[in-house]
Amino acid sequence: MLTTAINHGVMVDVLTKTRHQRNIGIQEGKIVQISDRPLEAESVIDANGLTVSPGFIDVHSHVDGDNYAGILSVCQGITTTVGGNCGCSPVDLNAFFREQEEIGFPIHQAMLIGHQTSLRERAGAVDRYRPATKEQVEKMGILAEKALQDGACGVSFGLDYVPGSSLDEVMELARICERYGRICPVHTRLLTDKDMYSLYELFQVARETKVDILISHFVYQYCNGLVQEGLRMVEKARREGLRIQMDSGMYTNWTTYFDTATFDLANIQNNHWHWEQMVVATGKYKGQIMSEELYHHMKKEYPKEAIIFFEGEEQEVYDCLVKPYVMPSTDIGAYAKGEGHPQIAGTFPKYLKEMVRERKLLSLEKAVYKATWMPAQVFGFAQKGEISVGKDADLTLFDAEKICDKADYPHRGAPDARPEGIPYVFVDGVLTVKNGEYTGACSGKIIKK
Numbered sequence: 001m002l003t004t005a006i007n008h009g010v011m012v013d014v015l016t017k018t019r020h021q022r023n024i025g026i027q028e029g030k031i032v033q034i035s036d037r038p039l040e041a042e043s044v045i046d047a048n049g050l051t052v053s054p055g056f057i058d059v060h061s062h063v064d065g066d067n068y069a070g071i072l073s074v075c076q077g078i079t080t081t082v083g084g085n086c087g088c089s090p091v092d093l094n095a096f097f098r099e100q101e102e103i104g105f106p107i108h109q110a111m112l113i114g115h116q117t118s119l120r121e122r123a124g125a126v127d128r129y130r131p132a133t134k135e136q137v138e139k140m141g142i143l144a145e146k147a148l149q150d151g152a153c154g155v156s157f158g159l160d161y162v163p164g165s166s167l168d169e170v171m172e173l174a175r176i177c178e179r180y181g182r183i184c185p186v187h188t189r190l191l192t193d194k195d196m197y198s199l200y201e202l203f204q205v206a207r208e209t210k211v212d213i214l215i216s217h218f219v220y221q222y223c224n225g226l227v228q229e230g231l232r233m234v235e236k237a238r239r240e241g242l243r244i245q246m247d248s249g250m251y252t253n254w255t256t257y258f259d260t261a262t263f264d265l266a267n268i269q270n271n272h273w274h275w276e277q278m279v280v281a282t283g284k285y286k287g288q289i290m291s292e293e294l295y296h297h298m299k300k301e302y303p304k305e306a307i308i309f310f311e312g313e314e315q316e317v318y319d320c321l322v323k324p325y326v327m328p329s330t331d332i333g334a335y336a337k338g339e340g341h342p343q344i345a346g347t348f349p350k351y352l353k354e355m356v357r358e359r360k361l362l363s364l365e366k367a368v369y370k371a372t373w374m375p376a377q378v379f380g381f382a383q384k385g386e387i388s389v390g391k392d393a394d395l396t397l398f399d400a401e402k403i404c405d406k407a408d409y410p411h412r413g414a415p416d417a418r419p420e421g422i423p424y425v426f427v428d429g430v431l432t433v434k435n436g437e438y439t440g441a442c443s444g445k446i447i448k449k
């Protein structure tokens with residue numbers, strides 16, 4: 001007998017981009033039956049009125065084994081997350097994989113090896129404003145190869161956080177990635193927030209190495225009036241045959257840690273940023289708007305907190321996500337309860353609500369495709385991203401008429417408020433969200449390449 005049947009739901013077929021009423025049978029973590037007739041099983045879910053989608057794949061996260069970030073992910077329909085982004089990953093990926101497999105996790109995790117924390121610093125290049133030496137670059141290459149052999153799905157860069165890193169470093173690591181058939185997600189280097197050279201740098205890497213590049217959280221990099229121009233540049237590069245895709249979220253206001261190069265006084269001054277554009281996301285001053293006094297006080301006493309930076313036009317979010325080479329992503333990080341940025345709980349429901357239901361910029365099928373099958377192809381997750389017999393039973397059931405985000409910025413509401421309209425999520429065939437609540441299941445696996 002089947003373990004679970006999901007009956008009467010409307011299943012999204014991402015391959016044909018169509019929807020049909022189907023009944024789905026699950027056994028031992030796999031989809032084993034898709035039928036026109038309702039199925040019998042030990043446990044039966046009545047999905048009448050619900051859309052049955054492959055579980056969402058979040059291509060840009062910093063979940064990295066943080067349990068609460070895993071729970072917030074699955075509650076917004078994500079069943080697989082790609083961590084280790086922006087050049088920051090656990091230093092020893094092998095140890096991380098072992099630990100996660102032992103303790104279990106709410107969702108599946110694939111990992112990138114981070115240029116900054118796991119290669120550069122380990123090779124001895126600890127000054128973020130100075131290029132690595134030739135010997136250090138060689139050592140970074142050896143460490144990168146080891147991580148790719150251990151199962152990392154690529155090398156991530158956060159060039160913004162290591163302004164001193166040389167193009168040689170990036171080229172060398174990109175070349176290794178290409179040799180292993182892996183991807184390079186890049187949080188681009190922004191010398192000022194009008195910096196378009198950062199894109200040319202990537203095109204040069206893509207041209208010389210032929211590597212697959214994923215530009216991370218594009219709107220966070222180029223809002224502030226540059227999104228249209230950035231998109232035109234990327235499209236020209238793609239026409240040239242460069243292998244460039246991107247991910248982007250549902251917000252223009254981004255967040256990062258106070259002690260990064262981004263919030264160095266010189267960078268704030270170079271960009272002519274105002275204090276009122278910054279809101280503290282975590283810790284003692286959560287929800288407070290920045291001032292000069294608070295800035296200097298926090299730099300001294302609380303440099304580890306996260307700050308949200310407000311800029312950009314909402315329209316840029318839609319202009320970006322409607323493009324066929326862009327996938328939705330959260331940029332979710334690990335925060336304490338009640339802290340952080342609304343992207344941690346709201347991204348995917350907001351995406352379906354705004355892009356599909358409210359603005360009709362994407363059909364439901366197309367939107368689901370960009371959140372499931374497309375990322376599975378880009379990262380080579382052969383068992384994920386579609387509902388077919390034999391594939392992993394990662395499934396997200398949502399109400400297309402009701403799905404919506406409830407999360408808000410910390411000076412206005414709760415950044416981790418759960419969304420509405422996602423009653424059931426299955427991870428590896430295990431019911432991990434039931435009636436919108438996390439069940440405590442930890443059936444997520446490590447995905448090694």
Ligand SMILES: [Zn+2]
Binds near residue numbers: 086158187
């Ligand atoms: Zn980033």
